[in-house]
Amino acid sequence: MAATPEELVDIEAIRQLKARYFRLMDQKQWDDWRDVFVEDVEIRTPDDTGDPTPIIGRDVFVDGLVPMIDAVPTVHHGHMSEIAVDGDAATGVWSMEDHLWWPPESGLGHMWGTGWYEETYRRCADGAWRIATMLLRRVRIEADGAQIFPRVVA
Amino acid sequence: MAATPEELVDIEAIRQLKARYFRLMDQKQWDDWRDVFVEDVEIRTPDDTGDPTPIIGRDVFVDGLVPMIDAVPTVHHGHMSEIAVDGDAATGVWSMEDHLWWPPESGLGHMWGTGWYEETYRRCADGAWRIATMLLRRVRIEADGAQIFPRVVA
């Protein structure tokens, strides 16, 4: 169903919210990055971690992730949003691609992947949209050019 | 010329139409994918196939393509749309990049390419926009890192 002109304002706000999600992460601006999520955000990255259990809470999520990637150059690109607004709630799907250059001592090398974010958003009391739930599904992840997801079964 | 606020609704609908084109293909959701095209869609991919002859008809196109890529992991990303609406017709140009991982027995390897889609769209009787014509022009295609388009002449 087509969006209304009023909903286009919300769609653009959510699009720029997700743009800040990507940019602030890659620029390591963690205080501003924290603010793109609702306090009780629910994060799932099962294809990356092998763990389907959601992480609940932006402080738990951000405080856990920052020590892992603060010193790691990262590039996260998002594409082709499908956003639908319903009052103060919204859903979105984004195609994505990312690069991480882990330090030599990690043995992880250059990690590259693609997939989709399936998300919901909430219009908060201050009028700003924030990410409420985020699920990252993967098509493929490579480490130094070798496929690591989908897991290769010998 | 600037779009009107009403045309922005159509532009967003067409943008999400193309997002479904990309996502549903990579997710192999072929029934839903078929529905992004008008019945008499005209498809041309001369730089990929070497054949300038258009394929006419969504069933011919989809039924021909699905057996080729249903089991092949694919990633198609679209960028930077230039969409212009004129009543129930519209034109669009999209930058694109794709990956296909052909099975080992094919000898084709990892195919990667970039280019542009030049498209037209039609507002159908049910109110939905669909892809009416699609031409894919390429800047470059590589197979396992070797340039295969533009064709290298010895």
Next chain:
Amino acid sequence: MAATPEELVDIEAIRQLKARYFRLMDQKQWDDWRDVFVEDVEIRTPDDTGDPTPIIGRDVFVDGLVPMIDAVPTVHHGHMSEIAVDGDAATGVWSMEDHLWWPPESGLGHMWGTGWYEETYRRCADGAWRIATMLLRRVRIEADGAQIFPRVVA
């Protein structure tokens, strides 16, 4: 702050302006490309050139660049715009990725990079938006797979 429905028209115009910037450069349509900039445009690409001095003027910029890349296949993709409009002025940030295939005799090989454009735009007397200032910051640049930015210090 959310855009107004009227500002969405300008945001879409600026988005399509930047789409033309990318496409016309990669299609080597230099006359049309020149027109995406204001006459007194200010360009800075310090991470690419090592030189923080701005280039002033679209003719200086375009006439200097065209001989360098007219025969070089290039792919420039833009992502995830953050655009804010204030009357006849606007600001924008874009994530980007580019490829250049330098000729063998150059010894430069395949150059690949990512980063952000930080830009301002001006609504001109003819009603069209044009790029007024452009700063390109980089996360990473590689030449044939070897990191050349950030500069590696031995």
